[in-house]
Amino acid sequence: MEKTHIICHYAEIAIKGANRKLFEKQLQDNIKFNLKKDCPNCVEKTQRKRGRIVIVLSETGQNNLPKIEEVLKEIFGLAYFAFATKVDADMETMNKAAIEMLSELEFDSFRVTSRRADNRFLFGKQQMNEKIGAHIVETMQKKVNLDNPDATCFVDVLEDGAYFYTERISSSGGLPVGSSGKTLLMLSGGIDSPVAAYYTLKRGAGIVALHFHSVPLTNRASIEKAEETAELLQRYQRKIKLVLVELAPIQEQIMVKSPEKYRIVLYRRFMFRIAEEIAKLENAHAIVTGESLGQVASQTVENMEVIEEVTKIPILRPLIGFDKQEIVNVATRIGTYDISVQPDQDCCSLFVPKHPVTKAKLFEAQRAEEDLDVENQVKTAVENRDEIIIG
Numbered sequence: 001m002e003k004t005h006i007i008c009h010y011a012e013i014a015i016k017g018a019n020r021k022l023f024e025k026q027l028q029d030n031i032k033f034n035l036k037k038d039c040p041n042c043v044e045k046t047q048r049k050r051g052r053i054v055i056v057l058s059e060t061g062q063n064n065l066p067k068i069e070e071v072l073k074e075i076f077g078l079a080y081f082a083f084a085t086k087v088d089a090d091m092e093t094m095n096k097a098a099i100e101m102l103s104e105l106e107f108d109s110f111r112v113t114s115r116r117a118d119n120r121f122l123f124g125k126q127q128m129n130e131k132i133g134a135h136i137v138e139t140m141q142k143k144v145n146l147d148n149p150d151a152t153c154f155v156d157v158l159e160d161g162a163y164f165y166t167e168r169i170s171s172s173g174g175l176p177v178g179s180s181g182k183t184l185l186m187l188s189g190g191i192d193s194p195v196a197a198y199y200t201l202k203r204g205a206g207i208v209a210l211h212f213h214s215v216p217l218t219n220r221a222s223i224e225k226a227e228e229t230a231e232l233l234q235r236y237q238r239k240i241k242l243v244l245v246e247l248a249p250i251q252e253q254i255m256v257k258s259p260e261k262y263r264i265v266l267y268r269r270f271m272f273r274i275a276e277e278i279a280k281l282e283n284a285h286a287i288v289t290g291e292s293l294g295q296v297a298s299q300t301v302e303n304m305e306v307i308e309e310v311t312k313i314p315i316l317r318p319l320i321g322f323d324k325q326e327i328v329n330v331a332t333r334i335g336t337y338d339i340s341v342q343p344d345q346d347c348c349s350l351f352v353p354k355h356p357v358t359k360a361k362l363f364e365a366q367r368a369e370e371d372l373d374v375e376n377q378v379k380t381a382v383e384n385r386d387e388i389i390i391g
């Protein structure tokens, strides 16, 4: 049976009360945009209907279901979707459609799962289940099994017709990107921060990426990796701004003037100060990092406390409870791993001490900074930033 439509079901959006319209609109926009980009001319139109988004497929779309499936599986805010066939909502036509659709499958037992979003329709869902079910039993000699059926005949009755399908395809869940404000992502060349970006986007927040580099003390590899990662994340957010900030002058000063043990803590205090300034310029309301507790010396709670003392803005750490292997698994699944493991020279690995402090003291960090021209260094770094728009 020709699949003419796609029924898309939201994840949590349905319960979002007054904001619901906005969430739905954002999700619809995101679906439209990504399908247009990756599967041009596949969609005739999209409609919002009774807690669902219905996509009307063009002929090109009907011939490209695998591609469309790939795209829809990665849309945040979608719980699941189904390729469906629309027929008139009268019992005779519906009975026929059920038989035609199920004839394409091999099964012994089945159930019918109906939903009626249009109250004008004559029958309730239970009655529909029974009527269509009885017709299938009679015509195909199959058994009903409500708990563990081999096949399910789904029927959604909406105001313009009945939609039939047999398979619900799980999507990514979460909330539509663009529905939960904007954040500033600290994007390194490492494995973790792209995964932190993924989970931030998954909850509907947009990202502006900030990458610190130490060119000309290092080569440009980390910048190229940040760009490639941002390009990959563009799958979830159509346009990504990548802000590049030079850390080398600050590091050179720290190297000359500060206690070796405190170098990383001091680098990071500067990074957070700069990140907060850029967040303000970008109208972002939180900083996101790929830190997870205890993974490296700078990621103890003591050090985090001393480092984030310099900022007021919330710091989000979506990976705080992840083991490294769990992060690697997600990075592999979303495709950022291969980029992240390419060799680079990270700015933070310049001049690092053999034994960095793991329980930093605030007064020590503050004392070290008395010898540094903190305010001017931050100002200059922000002023000299570069920006790349990806998308």
Ligand code: ATP
Binding pocket: 185, 186, 187, 188, 189, 190, 191, 192, 193, 194, 210, 211, 212, 213, 288, 289, 290, 291, 295, 296, 298, 299, 346, 347, 348
């Ligand atoms: P990652 O794999 O994400 O680089 P990591 O385990 O190497 O993390 P750190 O180097 O301590 O850990 O960095 C912790 C977090 O600080 C990173 O996840 C990232 O959010 C931020 N960060 C580190 N280096 C940079 C950088 N060069 N530019 C921007 N952010 C950075």
Ligand code: MG
Binding pocket: 188, 189, 190, 346, 348
């Ligand atoms: Mg790193």
